[in-house]
Amino acid sequence: MIMANGINGHIDDLDLWDYVRGGRDYGERIIIATHLHLCKECELNASLFEDACGELLENSEEVPMSKHSIDIALARTEIKTKTMPLPQLQNEIYGHSLPDNLKGIKTKPRHFLGPNVWIAPIVDNGIPAPNQAYFLWVKAGMQMLPHSHTNNEITLILEGGFKDGENSYHAGDIIYEDGHTIHAPEVLGDEDCLCLVYQDGPILPKTFLGKLLKPFARI
Amino acid sequence: MLEYKIYGQMPFMASIDDNASDASRPFISDEELIISIAASQDRDAYRELFGRFAPKIKGFLIGRGCTNTEAEDIAQDAMLKVWQNANQFNPTKAKASTWLYTIVRNLRTDYLRKQNRISRLKNEYVEEPNIAALQNEKIVQSQSAKIVREAIEELPDDQLRVVRLSFYEDLSHTQIADALGLPLGTVKSRLRLALEKLKSLRSDSGEKL
Numbered sequence: 001m002i003m004a005n006g007i008n009g010h011i012d013d014l015d016l017w018d019y020v021r022g023g024r025d026y027g028e029r030i031i032i033a034t035h036l037h038l039c040k041e042c043e044l045n046a047s048l049f050e051d052a053c054g055e056l057l058e059n060s061e062e063v064p065m066s067k068h069s070i071d072i073a074l075a076r077t078e079i080k081t082k083t084m085p086l087p088q089l090q091n092e093i094y095g096h097s098l099p100d101n102l103k104g105i106k107t108k109p110r111h112f113l114g115p116n117v118w119i120a121p122i123v124d125n126g127i128p129a130p131n132q133a134y135f136l137w138v139k140a141g142m143q144m145l146p147h148s149h150t151n152n153e154i155t156l157i158l159e160g161g162f163k164d165g166e167n168s169y170h171a172g173d174i175i176y177e178d179g180h181t182i183h184a185p186e187v188l189g190d191e192d193c194l195c196l197v198y199q200d201g202p203i204l205p206k207t208f209l210g211k212l213l214k215p216f217a218r219i
Numbered sequence: 220m221l222e223y224k225i226y227g228q229m230p231f232m233a234s235i236d237d238n239a240s241d242a243s244r245p246f247i248s249d250e251e252l253i254i255s256i257a258a259s260q261d262r263d264a265y266r267e268l269f270g271r272f273a274p275k276i277k278g279f280l281i282g283r284g285c286t287n288t289e290a291e292d293i294a295q296d297a298m299l300k301v302w303q304n305a306n307q308f309n310p311t312k313a314k315a316s317t318w319l320y321t322i323v324r325n326l327r328t329d330y331l332r333k334q335n336r337i338s339r340l341k342n343e344y345v346e347e348p349n350i351a352a353l354q355n356e357k358i359v360q361s362q363s364a365k366i367v368r369e370a371i372e373e374l375p376d377d378q379l380r381v382v383r384l385s386f387y388e389d390l391s392h393t394q395i396a397d398a399l400g401l402p403l404g405t406v407k408s409r410l411r412l413a414l415e416k417l418k419s420l421r422s423d424s425g426e427k428l
């Protein structure tokens with residue numbers, strides 16, 4: 001179950017603004033939307049930014065609608081829309097329940113990189129986006145070898161947590177990595193860790209993550 | 220019975236757009252118009268709201284790079300959503316303009332996704348339901364229009380310019396830096412200061428003022 005109390009890692013203001021104003025690509029919007037779903041703090045800030053955007057919309061330069069637009073609009077209100085039963089949307093991924101806002105999310109089948117880690121890339125209507133968002137699952141007791149990233153990366157923890165040097169991160173936390181940090185995260189406690197990861201570049205080579213993982217030394 | 224209901228039922232109301240500022244009638248707020256649409260499918264209220272917002276939405280979308288036709292179509296779709304979902308509008312939680320903005324934004328990002336997929340897939344695109352993730356229209360308590368407006372008006376010019384380029388022109392930080400001939404870091408810090416100002420509209424308790 002997702003516990004979202006005591007979140008320490010939040011969305012950066014500039015990212016949140018870009019999300020609210022309708023920027024950024026699909027994968028990044030998903031991860032930000034999911035954090036907003038879990039984090040009251042960021043949701044409040046987002047709603048203030050939305051108020052500002054509403055205000056700016058009101059101050060937009062007007063461009064006249066075409067001559068008969070209001071007639072078209074009124075005619076469209078007459079069309080009876082049949083209420084379709086909502087399709088049953090998947091609300092879990094391989095046995096892990098997901099936040100409500102991720103209902104119906106589509107992924108490629110999971111791909112095991114080793115016995116203790118899998119990834120499942122999120123697809124946008126059947127095809128992976130060029131910049132990838134994916135679910136990453138790591139079994140309890142695993143640690144990664146020190147490594148750095150070639151891309152900017154945003155991770156949102158959905159279940160479990162991990163420790164990276166002095167810092168530990170838990171469900172709901174956002175963690176930013178840029179191309180420079182070297183780190184060696186280890187999964188905390190005896191709970192498996194499920195994350196949603198976004199990176200602004202091509203996905204890692206398939207074997208890369210698998211090779212980085214080793215059982216945690218103290219086990 | 221609310222006053223605007225009577226207003227909405229008058230037979231000559233079909234041409235009200237031209238007389239919206241007539242001093243003999245009380246001004247009806249955007250919020251009241253939406254409530255009236257929800258309560259009684261008030262077509263005159265819808266006509267009035269359409270007149271107020273559709274040209275702004277269209278102008279906003281053209282500024283964001285839509286063609287005239289795209290902007291007109293999305294503005295129509297946004298107003299139709301207002302009609303269909305008016306009963307979900309809660310004036311104690313959101314300003315009309317905030318609610319409308321989130322509708323327009325979501326329609327636009329969905330439209331861009333669709334275009335993007337079409338260009339990637341050539342003609343293999345198949346319509347599928349949108350996932351809930353990007354239908355984030357849940358709105359927490361909305362700040363009063365006046366307070367937000369004043370906060371924006373009080374921004375120093377250099378910050379406001381960055382906010383406007385980001386919002387109206389849909390420019391990235393790098394593009395803004397190029398447009399203004401400023402270092403990227405300066406653009407980011409100006410935008411951060413403006414966003415801090417907006418965040419300061421929250422009280423110390425974490426709730427909005």
Ligand SMILES: [Zn+2]
Binds near residue numbers: 007010035042
């Ligand atoms: Zn947060």
